[in-house]
Amino acid sequence: MRIKEVIVVEGKDDTAKIKQAVDADTIETNGSAINHKILTQIKHAKDVRGVIVFTDPDYPGQRIRSIINEQVPGCKHAFLTKDDARDKHDRGIGIEHASKEAIQKALEAVYEVGDTYRSDIEKEDLMRYGLIGGTYAREKREALTTHLNIGYANGKQLMKRLTMFHITKSDLKTAMKEIEKENGDV
Numbered sequence: 001m002r003i004k005e006v007i008v009v010e011g012k013d014d015t016a017k018i019k020q021a022v023d024a025d026t027i028e029t030n031g032s033a034i035n036h037k038i039l040t041q042i043k044h045a046k047d048v049r050g051v052i053v054f055t056d057p058d059y060p061g062q063r064i065r066s067i068i069n070e071q072v073p074g075c076k077h078a079f080l081t082k083d084d085a086r087d088k089h090d091r092g093i094g095i096e097h098a099s100k101e102a103i104q105k106a107l108e109a110v111y112e113v114g115d116t117y118r119s120d121i122e123k124e125d126l127m128r129y130g131l132i133g134g135t136y137a138r139e140k141r142e143a144l145t146t147h148l149n150i151g152y153a154n155g156k157q158l159m160k161r162l163t164m165f166h167i168t169k170s171d172l173k174t175a176m177k178e179i180e181k182e183n184g185d186v
Helices: 012-021 036-048 059-071 100-108 123-128 137-148 155-164 169-183
Strands: 006-009 026-028 051-053
Touching: 006 012, 006 036, 012 026, 012 100, 026 036, 036 051, 036 059, 051 059, 123 155, 137 155, 137 169
Parallel strands: 006 026, 006 051
Antiparallel strands: none
16 A cells, blocks of 8 residues: 555654555654654645654644644644554554554545634534533543544544544534444443
């Protein structure tokens, strides 16, 4: 599988793992030490070939993703779940611990982020589906974000994440029905 866009990862181990799974070029942010020089490289890569941001599903990875999204708008995003990124001995979470298949699946389900979209989802919709402010809200959010492949989001982040990935009220309704059908009441 050849990826035309440049994939932005956190470090050398991530690059090595990506190259085992797909044929692609990477830019490494050197962890959370992302600086102006790296952001300039990412912007150039986006302008020339396109960029897929593929960081670890943890706080530093989300921070890096947020910085890139703010400084270089219009990048595509790929996500791994924490389970897919977990070391089999439970010593860490990261792309470097993911299977080849999990990486390929995440890169096949890439989202393009636009900065002018206004979601039709309202806070009341999230409450109605039990995604915020209720018993099992965390579990329901985790099921939803996994189903949509948009990376886990806490209650405060969920609306922003749904908007960022252009998820509509109709998409949300369909996803929640499919989740209930697959898992019963989450």
